[in-house]
Amino acid sequence: MATLNEIPILKLAEVHAKPKGHQMSYGTAGFRGNASGMDHVFFRMGMLAVLRSKLMKATIGVMVTASHNPEHDNGVKLIDPHGEMLTQSWEELATSLANVTNDELIKEMKKIVDSQNIQLSNEASVFIARDTRPSSLALSQAVLDGATALGATCTNYGLLTTPQLHHIVACYNGGNHNVNEEQYYQHYANAFKALLNENLSYLTKKPVGSSVTVDCANGVGAPKLVKLAEHIGVNIIDIVVHNNGQSGKLNENCGADYVKVQQRAPVEGLNMEPDHRYASFDGDADRLVYYTLDSDCNFVLLDGDKIAALFAVYIKELLNKADINVRLGVVQTAYANGSSTNYISTEENIEVACAQTGVKHLHKVATAFDIGVYFEANGHGTVTVKDDCLNKIRSAATSEEKLQEQKLAANKLTAFLDVVNQTVGDAMSDLLAVEAILQDKGWSIRDWSCIYTELPNRQAKVKVADRTVIETTDAERKVTKPPALQPAIDKVVAEYPCGRSFVRPSGTEDVVRVYAESDTQENTDKLAKRVSLLVYELAGGVGEKPQPAF
Ligand SMILES: CC(=O)N[C@H]1[C@@H](OP(=O)(O)O)O[C@H](CO)[C@@H](O)[C@@H]1O
Numbered sequence: 151m152a153t154l155n156e157i158p159i160l161k162l163a164e165v166h167a168k169p170k171g172h173q174m175s176y177g178t179a180g181f182r183g184n185a186s187g188m189d190h191v192f193f194r195m196g197m198l199a200v201l202r203s204k205l206m207k208a209t210i211g212v213m214v215t216a217s218h219n220p221e222h223d224n225g226v227k228l229i230d231p232h233g234e235m236l237t238q239s240w241e242e243l244a245t246s247l248a249n250v251t252n253d254e255l256i257k258e259m260k261k262i263v264d265s266q267n268i269q270l271s272n273e274a275s276v277f278i279a280r281d282t283r284p285s286s287l288a289l290s291q292a293v294l295d296g297a298t299a300l301g302a303t304c305t306n307y308g309l310l311t312t313p314q315l316h317h318i319v320a321c322y323n324g325g326n327h328n329v330n331e332e333q334y335y336q337h338y339a340n341a342f343k344a345l346l347n348e349n350l351s352y353l354t355k356k357p358v359g360s361s362v363t364v365d366c367a368n369g370v371g372a373p374k375l376v377k378l379a380e381h382i383g384v385n386i387i388d389i390v391v392h393n394n395g396q397s398g399k400l401n402e403n404c405g406a407d408y409v410k411v412q413q414r415a416p417v418e419g420l421n422m423e424p425d426h427r428y429a430s431f432d433g434d435a436d437r438l439v440y441y442t443l444d445s446d447c448n449f450v451l452l453d454g455d456k457i458a459a460l461f462a463v464y465i466k467e468l469l470n471k472a473d474i475n476v477r478l479g480v481v482q483t484a485y486a487n488g489s490s491t492n493y494i495s496t497e498e499n500i501e502v503a504c505a506q507t508g509v510k511h512l513h514k515v516a517t518a519f520d521i522g523v524y525f526e527a528n529g530h531g532t533v534t535v536k537d538d539c540l541n542k543i544r545s546a547a548t549s550e551e552k553l554q555e556q557k558l559a560a561n562k563l564t565a566f567l568d569v570v571n572q573t574v575g576d577a578m579s580d581l582l583a584v585e586a587i588l589q590d591k592g593w594s595i596r597d598w599s600c601i602y603t604e605l606p607n608r609q610a611k612v613k614v615a616d617r618t619v620i621e622t623t624d625a626e627r628k629v630t631k632p633p634a635l636q637p638a639i640d641k642v643v644a645e646y647p648c649g650r651s652f653v654r655p656s657g658t659e660d661v662v663r664v665y666a667e668s669d670t671q672e673n674t675d676k677l678a679k680r681v682s683l684l685v686y687e688l689a690g691g692v693g694e695k696p697q698p699a700f
Protein backbone atom coordinates (compact mmCIF):
# COMPACT_ATOMS: atom_id res chain seq x y z
CA MET A 151 0.00 0.00 0.00
CA ALA A 152 1.31 3.45 -0.91
CA THR A 153 2.07 5.84 1.95
CA LEU A 154 2.56 9.58 2.15
CA ASN A 155 5.97 10.60 0.89
CA GLU A 156 6.81 12.67 3.95
CA ILE A 157 10.20 14.16 3.04
CA PRO A 158 9.16 16.42 0.13
CA ILE A 159 6.02 17.41 2.01
CA LEU A 160 7.92 18.45 5.11
CA LYS A 161 10.56 20.27 3.08
CA LEU A 162 7.99 22.34 1.23
CA ALA A 163 5.90 22.79 4.37
CA GLU A 164 8.89 24.62 5.84
CA VAL A 165 8.92 26.98 2.85
CA HIS A 166 5.18 27.56 3.31
CA ALA A 167 5.22 27.57 7.10
CA LYS A 168 2.18 28.53 9.10
CA PRO A 169 2.53 31.67 11.20
CA LYS A 170 1.84 31.06 14.88
CA GLY A 171 -1.73 31.40 16.01
CA HIS A 172 -3.14 32.02 12.52
CA GLN A 173 -6.59 30.38 12.36
CA MET A 174 -9.04 30.39 9.44
CA SER A 175 -12.16 28.52 8.43
CA TYR A 176 -13.46 27.34 5.07
CA GLY A 177 -16.49 29.63 4.81
CA THR A 178 -19.23 30.47 2.32
CA ALA A 179 -16.69 30.82 -0.45
CA GLY A 180 -13.59 28.95 0.71
CA PHE A 181 -10.82 30.65 2.68
CA ARG A 182 -10.67 34.44 2.51
CA GLY A 183 -8.60 36.99 4.32
CA ASN A 184 -5.71 39.38 4.14
CA ALA A 185 -3.28 37.85 1.64
CA SER A 186 -0.29 38.25 3.91
CA GLY A 187 0.01 35.33 6.29
CA MET A 188 -2.16 33.02 4.19
CA ASP A 189 0.54 31.34 2.10
CA HIS A 190 0.44 28.09 4.12
CA VAL A 191 -3.32 27.81 3.53
CA PHE A 192 -2.79 27.79 -0.24
CA PHE A 193 -0.01 25.22 0.02
CA ARG A 194 -2.18 22.98 2.16
CA MET A 195 -5.19 23.39 -0.15
CA GLY A 196 -2.95 22.19 -3.00
CA MET A 197 -2.37 19.03 -0.97
CA LEU A 198 -6.02 18.68 -0.02
CA ALA A 199 -7.01 18.95 -3.70
CA VAL A 200 -4.72 16.00 -4.43
CA LEU A 201 -6.33 13.89 -1.71
CA ARG A 202 -9.78 14.79 -3.03
CA SER A 203 -8.70 13.97 -6.57
CA LYS A 204 -7.43 10.54 -5.45
CA LEU A 205 -10.69 9.89 -3.65
CA MET A 206 -12.96 11.03 -6.48
CA LYS A 207 -10.69 9.59 -9.22
CA ALA A 208 -11.24 12.86 -11.07
CA THR A 209 -9.65 16.25 -11.66
CA ILE A 210 -10.17 18.83 -8.90
CA GLY A 211 -9.94 22.60 -9.47
CA VAL A 212 -8.29 25.15 -7.22
CA MET A 213 -9.16 28.82 -7.76
CA VAL A 214 -7.08 31.58 -6.24
CA THR A 215 -9.28 34.65 -5.76
CA ALA A 216 -11.01 36.78 -3.16
CA SER A 217 -13.76 37.75 -5.58
CA HIS A 218 -15.23 41.17 -4.70
CA ASN A 219 -13.06 41.70 -1.62
CA PRO A 220 -10.38 44.42 -1.58
CA GLU A 221 -7.19 43.95 -3.55
CA HIS A 222 -5.06 43.21 -0.48
CA ASP A 223 -7.20 40.17 0.37
CA ASN A 224 -6.97 36.78 -1.25
CA GLY A 225 -8.71 33.46 -1.04
CA VAL A 226 -8.82 29.89 -2.26
CA LYS A 227 -11.61 27.48 -3.07
CA LEU A 228 -11.74 23.94 -4.35
CA ILE A 229 -13.89 22.85 -7.29
CA ASP A 230 -15.41 19.37 -7.26
CA PRO A 231 -15.49 17.05 -10.33
CA HIS A 232 -18.75 18.26 -11.90
CA GLY A 233 -17.67 21.88 -11.56
CA GLU A 234 -19.58 22.35 -8.33
CA MET A 235 -18.31 23.78 -5.05
CA LEU A 236 -16.37 21.49 -2.70
CA THR A 237 -18.73 19.12 -0.93
CA GLN A 238 -19.71 20.41 2.49
CA SER A 239 -18.36 17.48 4.48
CA TRP A 240 -14.84 18.34 3.25
CA GLU A 241 -15.04 21.94 4.45
CA GLU A 242 -14.25 20.79 7.98
CA LEU A 243 -11.29 18.76 6.72
CA ALA A 244 -10.05 21.86 4.90
CA THR A 245 -10.42 23.95 8.06
CA SER A 246 -8.52 21.46 10.23
CA LEU A 247 -5.74 21.06 7.67
CA ALA A 248 -5.33 24.84 7.38
CA ASN A 249 -5.10 25.30 11.14
CA VAL A 250 -2.71 22.59 12.38
CA THR A 251 0.88 23.51 13.14
CA ASN A 252 3.61 22.41 10.73
CA ASP A 253 4.54 19.65 13.19
CA GLU A 254 1.04 18.21 13.10
CA LEU A 255 0.67 18.41 9.33
CA ILE A 256 1.56 14.84 8.39
CA LYS A 257 -0.59 13.45 11.21
CA GLU A 258 -3.56 15.53 10.03
CA MET A 259 -3.11 14.39 6.43
CA LYS A 260 -2.98 10.76 7.54
CA LYS A 261 -6.15 11.34 9.50
CA ILE A 262 -7.90 12.56 6.34
CA VAL A 263 -6.53 9.64 4.30
CA ASP A 264 -7.79 7.14 6.89
CA SER A 265 -11.15 8.72 7.62
CA GLN A 266 -11.98 9.06 3.91
CA ASN A 267 -10.44 5.74 2.97
CA ILE A 268 -8.28 7.35 0.28
CA GLN A 269 -6.16 5.07 -1.91
CA LEU A 270 -2.86 6.92 -2.07
CA SER A 271 -1.76 4.84 -5.05
CA ASN A 272 -4.51 6.46 -7.18
CA GLU A 273 -3.46 9.08 -9.72
CA ALA A 274 -4.28 12.71 -9.01
CA SER A 275 -4.91 15.67 -11.26
CA VAL A 276 -5.35 19.28 -10.19
CA PHE A 277 -6.28 22.32 -12.35
CA ILE A 278 -5.23 25.70 -10.97
CA ALA A 279 -6.14 29.25 -11.99
CA ARG A 280 -5.93 32.70 -10.43
CA ASP A 281 -7.35 36.20 -10.60
CA THR A 282 -5.37 39.41 -11.20
CA ARG A 283 -4.54 40.33 -7.58
CA PRO A 284 -0.87 41.21 -7.00
CA SER A 285 -0.62 38.33 -4.48
CA SER A 286 -2.29 35.72 -6.70
CA LEU A 287 0.76 34.61 -8.67
CA ALA A 288 2.81 33.68 -5.58
CA LEU A 289 -0.18 32.11 -3.86
CA SER A 290 -1.05 29.97 -6.86
CA GLN A 291 2.60 28.83 -6.80
CA ALA A 292 2.00 27.75 -3.19
CA VAL A 293 -0.99 25.68 -4.39
CA LEU A 294 1.20 24.15 -7.12
CA ASP A 295 3.90 23.33 -4.55
CA GLY A 296 1.33 21.59 -2.36
CA ALA A 297 -0.13 19.60 -5.23
CA THR A 298 3.24 18.56 -6.64
CA ALA A 299 4.55 17.63 -3.17
CA LEU A 300 1.94 14.88 -3.26
CA GLY A 301 2.84 13.88 -6.80
CA ALA A 302 -0.23 15.17 -8.66
CA THR A 303 -0.31 16.09 -12.32
CA CYS A 304 -0.96 19.82 -12.26
CA THR A 305 -2.23 22.10 -15.00
CA ASN A 306 -1.79 25.78 -14.34
CA TYR A 307 -4.22 27.82 -16.44
CA GLY A 308 -2.83 31.12 -15.21
CA LEU A 309 -5.38 33.94 -15.31
CA LEU A 310 -8.99 32.81 -15.59
CA THR A 311 -12.34 33.92 -14.23
CA THR A 312 -13.67 31.61 -11.53
CA PRO A 313 -16.52 30.29 -13.76
CA GLN A 314 -14.06 29.55 -16.57
CA LEU A 315 -12.18 27.19 -14.28
CA HIS A 316 -15.46 25.58 -13.15
CA HIS A 317 -16.38 25.06 -16.81
CA ILE A 318 -13.00 23.56 -17.67
CA VAL A 319 -13.03 21.17 -14.68
CA ALA A 320 -16.59 20.01 -15.46
CA CYS A 321 -15.94 19.48 -19.18
CA TYR A 322 -12.65 17.68 -18.58
CA ASN A 323 -14.20 15.29 -16.09
CA GLY A 324 -17.10 14.85 -18.50
CA GLY A 325 -14.66 13.39 -21.02
CA ASN A 326 -13.68 16.42 -23.11
CA HIS A 327 -9.92 16.33 -22.66
CA ASN A 328 -9.37 19.08 -25.22
CA VAL A 329 -11.18 21.64 -23.11
CA ASN A 330 -9.28 24.85 -22.46
CA GLU A 331 -9.82 28.59 -22.29
CA GLU A 332 -10.23 28.84 -26.06
CA GLN A 333 -12.90 26.14 -26.04
CA TYR A 334 -14.79 28.12 -23.38
CA TYR A 335 -15.04 31.13 -25.72
CA GLN A 336 -16.01 28.96 -28.67
CA HIS A 337 -18.69 27.20 -26.66
CA TYR A 338 -20.41 30.33 -25.33
CA ALA A 339 -19.94 32.37 -28.51
CA ASN A 340 -21.46 29.59 -30.62
CA ALA A 341 -24.30 28.99 -28.17
CA PHE A 342 -25.11 32.70 -28.15
CA LYS A 343 -25.06 32.93 -31.94
CA ALA A 344 -27.21 29.82 -32.23
CA LEU A 345 -29.76 31.35 -29.86
CA LEU A 346 -29.86 34.59 -31.84
CA ASN A 347 -30.37 32.59 -35.04
CA GLU A 348 -33.31 30.85 -33.44
CA ASN A 349 -34.73 34.25 -32.58
CA LEU A 350 -34.29 35.56 -36.10
CA SER A 351 -36.03 32.58 -37.56
CA TYR A 352 -39.47 33.40 -36.28
CA LEU A 353 -39.67 36.56 -34.30
CA THR A 354 -40.14 40.11 -35.35
CA LYS A 355 -37.80 42.12 -33.23
CA LYS A 356 -37.49 45.75 -32.45
CA PRO A 357 -34.08 47.16 -31.66
CA VAL A 358 -33.20 47.29 -27.99
CA GLY A 359 -30.41 49.84 -28.20
CA SER A 360 -26.94 49.19 -29.43
CA SER A 361 -24.14 48.62 -26.98
CA VAL A 362 -23.82 47.35 -23.43
CA THR A 363 -21.16 48.98 -21.23
CA VAL A 364 -19.56 46.58 -18.76
CA ASP A 365 -17.64 47.63 -15.64
CA CYS A 366 -15.24 44.74 -15.09
CA ALA A 367 -14.21 45.87 -11.57
CA ASN A 368 -10.60 46.23 -12.82
CA GLY A 369 -10.40 42.48 -12.60
CA VAL A 370 -9.79 39.35 -14.61
CA GLY A 371 -13.21 39.67 -16.29
CA ALA A 372 -11.92 42.54 -18.44
CA PRO A 373 -9.43 40.74 -20.71
CA LYS A 374 -11.63 37.64 -20.78
CA LEU A 375 -14.74 39.55 -21.84
CA VAL A 376 -12.77 41.21 -24.62
CA LYS A 377 -11.81 37.75 -25.90
CA LEU A 378 -15.38 36.45 -25.67
CA ALA A 379 -16.69 39.49 -27.58
CA GLU A 380 -14.07 38.91 -30.30
CA HIS A 381 -15.25 35.34 -30.68
CA ILE A 382 -18.84 36.48 -31.09
CA GLY A 383 -18.04 39.32 -33.47
CA VAL A 384 -18.53 43.06 -33.02
CA ASN A 385 -21.24 43.08 -35.68
CA ILE A 386 -23.32 40.81 -33.43
CA ILE A 387 -22.66 42.19 -29.95
CA ASP A 388 -21.25 45.58 -29.07
CA ILE A 389 -19.60 45.36 -25.64
CA VAL A 390 -17.76 48.37 -24.26
CA VAL A 391 -15.36 47.32 -21.49
CA HIS A 392 -14.97 49.79 -18.65
CA ASN A 393 -12.65 49.50 -15.61
CA ASN A 394 -10.30 47.13 -17.36
CA GLY A 395 -7.58 47.31 -14.73
CA GLN A 396 -5.24 49.57 -16.70
CA SER A 397 -5.50 52.38 -14.19
CA GLY A 398 -8.06 51.70 -11.44
CA LYS A 399 -7.73 49.40 -8.45
CA LEU A 400 -9.51 46.03 -8.24
CA ASN A 401 -13.06 46.33 -6.81
CA GLU A 402 -12.38 49.86 -5.57
CA ASN A 403 -15.49 52.01 -5.97
CA CYS A 404 -16.61 49.74 -8.78
CA GLY A 405 -17.75 46.21 -9.53
CA ALA A 406 -20.98 44.30 -8.90
CA ASP A 407 -20.75 44.30 -5.10
CA TYR A 408 -20.13 48.05 -4.90
CA VAL A 409 -23.00 48.79 -7.28
CA LYS A 410 -25.42 46.45 -5.48
CA VAL A 411 -24.61 47.43 -1.90
CA GLN A 412 -24.17 51.18 -2.52
CA GLN A 413 -27.04 51.21 -5.01
CA ARG A 414 -25.07 53.53 -7.24
CA ALA A 415 -22.91 53.43 -10.36
CA PRO A 416 -19.12 52.93 -10.25
CA VAL A 417 -17.48 56.20 -9.22
CA GLU A 418 -15.10 56.65 -12.15
CA GLY A 419 -16.06 58.01 -15.53
CA LEU A 420 -19.10 56.13 -16.83
CA ASN A 421 -20.97 59.28 -17.95
CA MET A 422 -24.24 57.42 -17.83
CA GLU A 423 -27.06 58.13 -20.24
CA PRO A 424 -30.74 57.33 -19.68
CA ASP A 425 -31.94 53.97 -20.97
CA HIS A 426 -28.48 52.75 -21.96
CA ARG A 427 -27.53 49.28 -20.68
CA TYR A 428 -24.75 49.12 -18.09
CA ALA A 429 -23.50 46.04 -16.28
CA SER A 430 -20.94 45.28 -13.57
CA PHE A 431 -18.92 42.13 -12.90
CA ASP A 432 -17.16 41.42 -9.63
CA GLY A 433 -13.41 40.79 -9.32
CA ASP A 434 -13.51 37.15 -10.46
CA ALA A 435 -16.48 37.59 -12.83
CA ASP A 436 -18.98 35.27 -11.22
CA ARG A 437 -21.46 38.03 -10.39
CA LEU A 438 -23.43 40.28 -12.72
CA VAL A 439 -25.77 43.19 -12.14
CA TYR A 440 -27.29 45.58 -14.69
CA TYR A 441 -28.26 49.22 -14.22
CA THR A 442 -29.36 52.30 -16.10
CA LEU A 443 -30.77 55.80 -15.58
CA ASP A 444 -34.47 56.48 -15.97
CA SER A 445 -35.66 59.51 -17.93
CA ASP A 446 -35.29 61.67 -14.79
CA CYS A 447 -31.70 60.48 -14.47
CA ASN A 448 -32.41 58.38 -11.37
CA PHE A 449 -30.21 55.34 -10.92
CA VAL A 450 -32.08 52.08 -11.59
CA LEU A 451 -30.54 48.77 -10.52
CA LEU A 452 -31.44 45.43 -12.09
CA ASP A 453 -29.86 42.95 -9.68
CA GLY A 454 -29.72 39.17 -9.37
CA ASP A 455 -33.41 39.04 -8.45
CA LYS A 456 -34.36 40.77 -11.68
CA ILE A 457 -32.06 38.57 -13.75
CA ALA A 458 -33.63 35.49 -12.13
CA ALA A 459 -37.13 36.80 -12.89
CA LEU A 460 -36.15 37.49 -16.52
CA PHE A 461 -34.66 34.01 -16.97
CA ALA A 462 -37.53 32.20 -15.24
CA VAL A 463 -40.28 33.97 -17.14
CA TYR A 464 -38.47 33.44 -20.45
CA ILE A 465 -38.05 29.72 -19.73
CA LYS A 466 -41.68 29.45 -18.64
CA GLU A 467 -42.87 31.09 -21.86
CA LEU A 468 -40.80 28.74 -24.00
CA LEU A 469 -41.98 25.67 -22.04
CA ASN A 470 -45.58 26.79 -22.55
CA LYS A 471 -45.07 27.48 -26.25
CA ALA A 472 -43.41 24.10 -26.71
CA ASP A 473 -46.10 22.44 -24.59
CA ILE A 474 -43.53 20.75 -22.37
CA ASN A 475 -44.54 19.96 -18.83
CA VAL A 476 -41.63 20.02 -16.38
CA ARG A 477 -41.10 21.43 -12.89
CA LEU A 478 -39.55 24.90 -13.10
CA GLY A 479 -38.49 26.65 -9.91
CA VAL A 480 -36.62 29.74 -8.76
CA VAL A 481 -34.29 29.66 -5.77
CA GLN A 482 -33.55 32.84 -3.85
CA THR A 483 -32.07 33.73 -0.47
CA ALA A 484 -33.53 35.86 2.30
CA TYR A 485 -31.81 38.84 0.61
CA ALA A 486 -34.17 38.63 -2.38
CA ASN A 487 -36.38 41.67 -2.61
CA GLY A 488 -39.93 40.92 -1.43
CA SER A 489 -41.32 42.34 -4.68
CA SER A 490 -39.30 39.87 -6.75
CA THR A 491 -40.59 36.91 -4.74
CA ASN A 492 -44.13 38.20 -5.11
CA TYR A 493 -43.75 38.79 -8.86
CA ILE A 494 -42.28 35.37 -9.59
CA SER A 495 -44.57 33.34 -7.36
CA THR A 496 -47.88 35.24 -7.39
CA GLU A 497 -47.92 37.03 -10.73
CA GLU A 498 -46.00 34.50 -12.80
CA ASN A 499 -47.06 31.44 -10.86
CA ILE A 500 -43.56 29.97 -10.73
CA GLU A 501 -42.48 28.01 -7.66
CA VAL A 502 -40.03 29.89 -5.41
CA ALA A 503 -37.77 28.29 -2.80
CA CYS A 504 -35.55 30.04 -0.25
CA ALA A 505 -32.05 28.75 0.52
CA GLN A 506 -29.28 29.80 2.89
CA THR A 507 -26.78 32.41 1.67
CA GLY A 508 -23.94 30.99 -0.41
CA VAL A 509 -24.25 29.61 -3.91
CA LYS A 510 -23.56 26.05 -2.89
CA HIS A 511 -26.84 26.10 -0.94
CA LEU A 512 -28.83 27.62 -3.78
CA HIS A 513 -27.30 25.27 -6.32
CA LYS A 514 -28.34 22.24 -4.30
CA VAL A 515 -31.94 23.39 -3.95
CA ALA A 516 -32.09 24.34 -7.66
CA THR A 517 -31.01 20.88 -8.80
CA ALA A 518 -34.11 19.41 -7.13
CA PHE A 519 -36.21 21.11 -9.84
CA ASP A 520 -36.25 19.85 -13.45
CA ILE A 521 -35.14 23.36 -14.36
CA GLY A 522 -33.89 25.47 -11.48
CA VAL A 523 -33.08 29.16 -11.78
CA TYR A 524 -31.08 30.42 -8.83
CA PHE A 525 -29.67 33.84 -8.08
CA GLU A 526 -28.40 35.67 -5.07
CA ALA A 527 -29.62 39.26 -5.07
CA ASN A 528 -25.99 40.31 -5.49
CA GLY A 529 -25.93 38.85 -9.01
CA HIS A 530 -24.48 35.37 -8.59
CA GLY A 531 -26.60 32.74 -10.24
CA THR A 532 -27.36 30.42 -13.11
CA VAL A 533 -29.79 27.80 -14.38
CA THR A 534 -29.56 24.07 -13.73
CA VAL A 535 -31.30 21.39 -15.80
CA LYS A 536 -31.76 17.72 -15.06
CA ASP A 537 -30.46 15.42 -17.80
CA ASP A 538 -33.80 13.74 -18.44
CA CYS A 539 -35.48 17.13 -18.69
CA LEU A 540 -32.91 18.29 -21.22
CA ASN A 541 -33.51 15.12 -23.23
CA LYS A 542 -37.25 15.79 -23.12
CA ILE A 543 -36.73 19.32 -24.48
CA ARG A 544 -34.31 18.09 -27.15
CA SER A 545 -36.65 15.39 -28.36
CA ALA A 546 -39.55 17.88 -28.43
CA ALA A 547 -37.47 19.97 -30.82
CA THR A 548 -37.54 17.20 -33.42
CA SER A 549 -40.74 15.36 -32.50
CA GLU A 550 -43.10 14.47 -35.38
CA GLU A 551 -46.00 14.97 -33.01
CA LYS A 552 -45.22 18.61 -32.33
CA LEU A 553 -46.37 21.60 -34.32
CA GLN A 554 -43.71 23.66 -36.07
CA GLU A 555 -44.08 26.49 -33.57
CA GLN A 556 -43.74 24.11 -30.63
CA LYS A 557 -40.59 22.60 -32.11
CA LEU A 558 -39.09 26.04 -32.60
CA ALA A 559 -39.76 26.97 -28.97
CA ALA A 560 -38.12 23.73 -27.81
CA ASN A 561 -35.16 24.46 -30.05
CA LYS A 562 -34.80 27.92 -28.67
CA LEU A 563 -34.93 26.63 -25.11
CA THR A 564 -32.17 24.14 -25.87
CA ALA A 565 -30.08 26.97 -27.32
CA PHE A 566 -30.77 29.17 -24.26
CA LEU A 567 -29.75 26.42 -21.83
CA ASP A 568 -26.49 26.12 -23.75
CA VAL A 569 -25.73 29.80 -23.21
CA VAL A 570 -25.82 29.49 -19.42
CA ASN A 571 -22.91 27.98 -17.50
CA GLN A 572 -24.72 25.32 -15.49
CA THR A 573 -21.80 24.67 -13.15
CA VAL A 574 -21.85 28.04 -11.38
CA GLY A 575 -22.90 31.68 -11.73
CA ASP A 576 -20.91 33.16 -14.61
CA ALA A 577 -21.02 36.90 -15.29
CA MET A 578 -19.97 36.49 -18.94
CA SER A 579 -22.43 33.77 -19.85
CA ASP A 580 -25.23 35.40 -17.82
CA LEU A 581 -24.55 38.64 -19.70
CA LEU A 582 -25.01 36.83 -23.00
CA ALA A 583 -28.20 35.19 -21.73
CA VAL A 584 -29.68 38.55 -20.67
CA GLU A 585 -28.68 40.19 -23.95
CA ALA A 586 -30.23 37.35 -25.94
CA ILE A 587 -33.53 37.48 -24.04
CA LEU A 588 -33.84 41.26 -24.38
CA GLN A 589 -33.10 40.93 -28.07
CA ASP A 590 -35.65 38.15 -28.46
CA LYS A 591 -38.36 39.99 -26.58
CA GLY A 592 -37.54 43.28 -28.29
CA TRP A 593 -37.20 44.77 -24.82
CA SER A 594 -35.25 47.81 -23.71
CA ILE A 595 -33.63 47.77 -20.27
CA ARG A 596 -36.55 49.94 -19.13
CA ASP A 597 -39.10 47.32 -20.25
CA TRP A 598 -37.20 44.74 -18.24
CA SER A 599 -36.86 46.97 -15.20
CA CYS A 600 -40.63 47.56 -15.16
CA ILE A 601 -41.63 43.92 -14.61
CA TYR A 602 -41.89 44.77 -10.91
CA THR A 603 -40.92 47.64 -8.64
CA GLU A 604 -38.51 46.80 -5.85
CA LEU A 605 -39.27 47.60 -2.26
CA PRO A 606 -36.67 50.04 -0.90
CA ASN A 607 -33.98 48.00 0.87
CA ARG A 608 -30.84 48.49 2.88
CA GLN A 609 -27.92 46.32 3.97
CA ALA A 610 -25.84 47.21 7.02
CA LYS A 611 -23.03 45.61 9.03
CA VAL A 612 -22.56 45.44 12.79
CA LYS A 613 -19.31 44.53 14.50
CA VAL A 614 -19.67 42.20 17.47
CA ALA A 615 -17.07 40.52 19.68
CA ASP A 616 -18.02 37.03 18.46
CA ARG A 617 -20.41 36.69 15.54
CA THR A 618 -20.98 32.98 16.22
CA VAL A 619 -23.21 33.96 19.17
CA ILE A 620 -25.87 34.56 16.52
CA GLU A 621 -27.57 31.41 15.28
CA THR A 622 -30.37 31.33 12.74
CA THR A 623 -33.04 29.04 11.30
CA ASP A 624 -35.61 29.07 8.46
CA ALA A 625 -33.05 29.78 5.71
CA GLU A 626 -31.49 32.45 7.95
CA ARG A 627 -34.71 34.44 8.21
CA LYS A 628 -35.09 33.98 11.98
CA VAL A 629 -32.60 34.24 14.84
CA THR A 630 -32.65 31.48 17.46
CA LYS A 631 -29.74 32.77 19.54
CA PRO A 632 -29.40 35.01 21.48
CA PRO A 633 -33.01 34.28 22.41
CA ALA A 634 -34.06 37.88 23.06
CA LEU A 635 -33.02 39.13 19.61
CA GLN A 636 -35.76 37.77 17.32
CA PRO A 637 -38.72 38.95 19.43
CA ALA A 638 -37.08 42.38 19.58
CA ILE A 639 -36.62 42.45 15.77
CA ASP A 640 -40.24 41.33 15.24
CA LYS A 641 -41.51 44.13 17.43
CA VAL A 642 -39.60 46.81 15.51
CA VAL A 643 -40.46 45.36 12.08
CA ALA A 644 -44.18 45.46 12.93
CA GLU A 645 -44.00 49.27 13.06
CA TYR A 646 -43.11 49.61 9.36
CA PRO A 647 -45.46 49.09 6.41
CA CYS A 648 -44.27 46.12 4.26
CA GLY A 649 -41.46 45.80 6.82
CA ARG A 650 -39.07 42.86 6.75
CA SER A 651 -35.69 42.52 8.40
CA PHE A 652 -33.31 39.75 9.34
CA VAL A 653 -29.76 39.40 10.66
CA ARG A 654 -27.12 36.72 10.18
CA PRO A 655 -23.40 36.31 10.79
CA SER A 656 -21.43 36.78 7.57
CA GLY A 657 -19.52 33.76 6.29
CA THR A 658 -16.86 35.89 4.59
CA GLU A 659 -16.34 38.89 6.87
CA ASP A 660 -16.09 39.33 10.63
CA VAL A 661 -19.43 41.12 10.87
CA VAL A 662 -23.13 40.54 11.43
CA ARG A 663 -25.18 41.52 8.38
CA VAL A 664 -28.47 43.34 8.73
CA TYR A 665 -31.06 43.46 5.94
CA ALA A 666 -34.17 45.62 5.93
CA GLU A 667 -36.91 46.51 3.49
CA SER A 668 -40.04 48.59 3.83
CA ASP A 669 -42.39 50.93 1.96
CA THR A 670 -40.08 53.97 1.66
CA GLN A 671 -36.30 54.40 1.65
CA GLU A 672 -36.57 56.60 4.74
CA ASN A 673 -38.47 53.94 6.67
CA THR A 674 -36.12 51.25 5.42
CA ASP A 675 -33.07 53.14 6.61
CA LYS A 676 -34.68 53.71 9.99
CA LEU A 677 -35.57 50.05 10.27
CA ALA A 678 -32.03 48.98 9.32
CA LYS A 679 -30.55 51.31 11.93
CA ARG A 680 -32.90 50.15 14.68
CA VAL A 681 -32.25 46.48 13.97
CA SER A 682 -28.49 47.17 13.85
CA LEU A 683 -28.77 48.72 17.27
CA LEU A 684 -30.61 45.66 18.60
CA VAL A 685 -27.80 43.44 17.31
CA TYR A 686 -25.24 45.70 18.93
CA GLU A 687 -27.04 45.66 22.26
CA LEU A 688 -28.15 42.02 22.40
CA ALA A 689 -25.28 40.25 20.62
CA GLY A 690 -22.19 41.90 22.09
CA GLY A 691 -21.51 44.82 19.76
CA VAL A 692 -18.03 46.35 19.75
CA GLY A 693 -16.70 49.69 18.53
CA GLU A 694 -18.95 52.50 17.45
CA LYS A 695 -22.61 52.06 18.34
CA PRO A 696 -25.03 52.23 15.36
CA GLN A 697 -26.89 55.52 15.64
CA PRO A 698 -30.61 55.07 16.09
CA ALA A 699 -32.74 57.06 13.62
CA PHE A 700 -36.25 57.60 14.90
C1 LIG B 1 -25.32 39.44 1.50
C2 LIG B 1 -24.32 38.93 0.55
O1 LIG B 1 -24.24 39.42 -0.57
N1 LIG B 1 -23.53 37.92 0.98
C3 LIG B 1 -22.52 37.33 0.13
C4 LIG B 1 -21.23 37.09 0.90
O2 LIG B 1 -21.51 36.16 1.92
P1 LIG B 1 -21.62 36.49 3.47
O3 LIG B 1 -21.75 35.15 4.12
O4 LIG B 1 -22.85 37.33 3.59
O5 LIG B 1 -20.41 37.27 3.84
O6 LIG B 1 -20.27 36.53 0.02
C5 LIG B 1 -20.63 35.25 -0.50
C6 LIG B 1 -19.50 34.76 -1.36
O7 LIG B 1 -19.24 35.59 -2.43
C7 LIG B 1 -21.94 35.36 -1.28
O8 LIG B 1 -22.34 34.09 -1.71
C8 LIG B 1 -23.02 36.00 -0.41
O9 LIG B 1 -24.19 36.23 -1.13
Ligand SMILES: [Mg+2]
Pocket residue numbers: 217218432433434435436437
Ligand atom coordinates in the same frame (compact mmCIF):
# COMPACT_ATOMS: atom_id res chain seq x y z
MG1 LIG C 1 -17.07 36.50 -7.16
